[in-house]
Amino acid sequence: VKRVYAFGKDAEGNNVTEGNTNMKAILGGKGANLAEMANIGLPVPPGFTISCQTCMEYANADNTWPEGALDTIHEYRLDLEKRIGKKIGDAEDPLLVSVRSGAPMSMPGMMDTVLNLGLNDQSIHGLIKQTENPRFAWDSYRRFIQMFSNVVMGLDGDLFENAITAMKNARGVASDTDLTAEDLQQLVVEFKQIFSENVSGVEYPSLVVDGVVAFPQDPMVQLKLAIEAVFGSWNNPRATLYRKKNKISDDLGTAVNVQCMVFGNKGNTSATGVAFTRNPANGEKEFYGDYLVNAQGEDVVAGIRNTSPIADLKHVEGLEEAGQQLEEIFVVLENHFRDMCDIEFTIEQGKLYMLQTRVGKRTAAAALHIAIEMEKEGLITKEEAVMRVEPEQLDQLLHPQFDKNAEYDVLARGLNASPGAAVGEAVFSAADAVAAAEAGRKCVLVRWETTPDDLAGMIAAEGILTSHGGKTSHAAVIARGMGAPCVCGVEALKIDAEKKQAAVTGTDVVIKEGDMISLDGTTGIVVLGAVDLVLPELTGDLDTILEWADEFRTLGVRANADNPEDAQLSRDFGAQGIGLCRTEHMFLGDRKQIIQTFILNEDEDIRQKAVDQLFEAQTGDFYGMFKAMDGLPVIVRLLDPPLHEFLESPRALDVEIARLEATGGDKGVIAEKRALMEQIDAMAEANPMLGLRGCRLGIVYPILPVMQVRAIATAAAKLKKEGLDPKPEIMIPLVSVVPELAKLREVAEQTIAEVAAEQGVELNIEIGTMIELPRAAVTADEIATKADFFSFGTNDLTQTTFGFSRDDVEAEFIPQYLKERLLPYNPFATVDPGVAKLVKMGVELGHQGNPNLTCGVCGEHGGDPDSIHTFHNIGLDYVSCSPYRVPLARLAAGQAAI
Ligand code: ADP
Numbered sequence: 001v002k003r004v005y006a007f008g009k010d011a012e013g014n015n016v017t018e019g020n021t022n023m024k025a026i027l028g029g030k031g032a033n034l035a036e037m038a039n040i041g042l043p044v045p046p047g048f049t050i051s052c053q054t055c056m057e058y059a060n061a062d063n064t065w066p067e068g069a070l071d072t073i074h075e076y077r078l079d080l081e082k083r084i085g086k087k088i089g090d091a092e093d094p095l096l097v098s099v100r101s102g103a104p105m106s107m108p109g110m111m112d113t114v115l116n117l118g119l120n121d122q123s124i125h126g127l128i129k130q131t132e133n134p135r136f137a138w139d140s141y142r143r144f145i146q147m148f149s150n151v152v153m154g155l156d157g158d159l160f161e162n163a164i165t166a167m168k169n170a171r172g173v174a175s176d177t178d179l180t181a182e183d184l185q186q187l188v189v190e191f192k193q194i195f196s197e198n199v200s201g202v203e204y205p206s207l208v209v210d211g212v213v214a215f216p217q218d219p220m221v222q223l224k225l226a227i228e229a230v231f232g233s234w235n236n237p238r239a240t241l242y243r244k245k246n247k248i249s250d251d252l253g254t255a256v257n258v259q260c261m262v263f264g265n266k267g268n269t270s271a272t273g274v275a276f277t278r279n280p281a282n283g284e285k286e287f288y289g290d291y292l293v294n295a296q297g298e299d300v301v302a303g304i305r306n307t308s309p310i311a312d313l314k315h316v317e318g319l320e321e322a323g324q325q326l327e328e329i330f331v332v333l334e335n336h337f338r339d340m341c342d343i344e345f346t347i348e349q350g351k352l353y354m355l356q357t358r359v360g361k362r363t364a365a366a367a368l369h370i371a372i373e374m375e376k377e378g379l380i381t382k383e384e385a386v387m388r389v390e391p392e393q394l395d396q397l398l399h400p401q402f403d404k405n406a407e408y409d410v411l412a413r414g415l416n417a418s419p420g421a422a423v424g425e426a427v428f429s430a431a432d433a434v435a436a437a438e439a440g441r442k443c444v445l446v447r448w449e450t451t452p453d454d455l456a457g458m459i460a461a462e463g464i465l466t467s468h469g470g471k472t473s474h475a476a477v478i479a480r481g482m483g484a485p486c487v488c489g490v491e492a493l494k495i496d497a498e499k500k501q502a503a504v505t506g507t508d509v510v511i512k513e514g515d516m517i518s519l520d521g522t523t524g525i526v527v528l529g530a531v532d533l534v535l536p537e538l539t540g541d542l543d544t545i546l547e548w549a550d551e552f553r554t555l556g557v558r559a560n561a562d563n564p565e566d567a568q569l570s571r572d573f574g575a576q577g578i579g580l581c582r583t584e585h586m587f588l589g590d591r592k593q594i595i596q597t598f599i600l601n602e603d604e605d606i607r608q609k610a611v612d613q614l615f616e617a618q619t620g621d622f623y624g625m626f627k628a629m630d631g632l633p634v635i636v637r638l639l640d641p642p643l644h645e646f647l648e649s650p651r652a653l654d655v656e657i658a659r660l661e662a663t664g665g666d667k668g669v670i671a672e673k674r675a676l677m678e679q680i681d682a683m684a685e686a687n688p689m690l691g692l693r694g695c696r697l698g699i700v701y702p703i704l705p706v707m708q709v710r711a712i713a714t715a716a717a718k719l720k721k722e723g724l725d726p727k728p729e730i731m732i733p734l735v736s737v738v739p740e741l742a743k744l745r746e747v748a749e750q751t752i753a754e755v756a757a758e759q760g761v762e763l764n765i766e767i768g769t770m771i772e773l774p775r776a777a778v779t780a781d782e783i784a785t786k787a788d789f790f791s792f793g794t795n796d797l798t799q800t801t802f803g804f805s806r807d808d809v810e811a812e813f814i815p816q817y818l819k820e821r822l823l824p825y826n827p828f829a830t831v832d833p834g835v836a837k838l839v840k841m842g843v844e845l846g847h848q849g850n851p852n853l854t855c856g857v858c859g860e861h862g863g864d865p866d867s868i869h870t871f872h873n874i875g876l877d878y879v880s881c882s883p884y885r886v887p888l889a890r891l892a893a894g895q896a897a898i
């Protein structure tokens, strides 16, 4: 097996790159694109990439090296030295390298990287000689020891930061850059001391020299330990959590890139930066990013010093040419990758080097805007534009914003790093954010700057607020990726994380833990107190992409709604009808009393009176629904749940009776309550989900479907007389055998005919059924003879196919099943292949029984992108989902058709 791949040029300037951008599974994203950039002639410092497979083999063999791997690395290292004409560890002119992680899927900042590797007490003098810059050299050495200790040996970074702070205090200077070469040389001594004192000789016997642990002087030892550490970082807790959250497989492994160092910290004509070829927050076509002069590596993202905007670069003395070249490279990269790219670069004494590129992460708004603009520029096709937007991402656009009518005072302003608004209690650590979320309290995570260790807290928080860092800082990048609102770089915030509070400069406000704060990541505003949030209006870009998706899609999209407001909302979002109107939701509130009277009384007169009242109410409900959906189909499902769902809980009654008895309550009242409790108890079912519900209810209590059908027909007749075009359809739930459907169909048809005659209007109301029991699916040919349409209720169909009770299993054992991979995903979220097979069978058999049958899905799965793909492939006519999922479903259906 080939384990190592070269990239970049040889000594003669020939490209000797062995990989390319399509090899991400082997080289990781970073390695594959370093190779690709080298292939298209961009300035990439040479190096080699160790494959992801080697990482997995190493990890799976309990952190031991596969046979021959170290030899191959050794060969490639020698070759690299030849290509550069320098040797690692050389006392005259040393080669320094970075050892960089890079997985097949982008996991920004989750794994480890070591810079300046190869420095030791000899090569430092070579570096001084070559650069004639002792300050730079000592700074590089102290950075290397610091990074190596932290990343490879796992020492606390604060040990070193504290030593730097002590040195600055001793010298009376404010900034790291004010420390002299001698100061830094002294720090190197101190850092090595810290290393010796804190690294365990038992754990690393090979580092023990003369009885004490010493910082490794052999560059080969440094290199091996660094590569092992990068391999190990694949399984560090934050990387593992990130993969779980982003559904990335644990089996991919990370590649390791060993690359020649270039230096952004060699003075004022050197710089380092990160950039995007377009604005990743709103998609605007502009160069976007930050740089720092005389800095290295993570300085920009770490938010340690204040950065400058990338557009300024070409106006800085000594950086003009590199700045100009960078802008040209932005265009080259966009044309090559045909997408917005994210870039890391370093300028060493005026010469530009590209250190990384990948297709850039972006907000949903930016994804839409970029896709549309690139289509207009002719860079991509309309199909590609539709494919460029993640359906799940659209949720972000439907995120809340500050209510425009809300009154509030702006407390502070920062950078609008990730859109959407958040309201919650201020918390000052990731652990507190997690604790608040677990206690069901909404919180905003307030940090100086976030680090990868804060990830769990960032996930738990409603929004993220930082006082440092630019729009490409860790907080900003991660928040955008998660779709969480984020305001960063709020310089007025003086955070004291220890005391869990933040003073706000220029005010006498001190935000304390637990204080409500609001932030708007779209504008960068921070407010003390809770601001009312509203949902945003859809932008023109969303409409455009959805219209394009509509051009491709063959699957219809309807909504599940049971009140006129939701119906109108789904219509505004582009729903082509209502696929499921649940009537049980119309029996709540004051109506509950009426249905209870019906259920609990045997007396026919009292029952009839209750049903008459329900008829009045239902006619009004349907009138509103059909009116809002004028001209579009509205499928009304007849009453479905077990009746005792409408009754008091017998346990609560029992408690109440006990209390009345204990306090000497009225005997008559107690007797009445006891009778009621016994009656309810008598109706209880051992297994209500499989009990008296669905069509079975209508067969036992025919008065109910008659009332509902009459209300549907009456409302439709009324609207027709008003000149509108109502299109109700009647759906009979939980059918398992044809006679059930036949019987209720007859009742419904007869009732519709009666109403039509009474009202003097013609009514054509289709009657269909839900397919939510396996028996119905496998006998769909028979059932279809009595149905105008099928709607697959995939929630119940999943329950009944698996024999899983949804209410029980999701909490009880599905999490364990997922962990042990007994199930690849939750079948209630994404339709299971077995259930999908039943749907497919139902559709095919159904068409045999009735060639004109319309088939849709109305379960939760109708709003899930993966399931939508499945339903498209099965050839369903439509999916129906909750109103807010309608835009997502339109997009996913369009993508499924491309
Ligand atoms: P991450 O995946 O966390 O972004 P990288 O491997 O990209 O980690 O390294 C982080 C930073 O280190 C880079 O953005 C770059 O600034 C610096 N860096 C890495 N390799 C080199 C190199 N060969 N020369 C100079 N700087 C480097």
Ligand code: MG
Pocket: 344, 356
């Ligand atoms: Mg990087």
Ligand code: MG
Pocket: 733, 772, 793, 795, 796
């Ligand atoms: Mg059902």
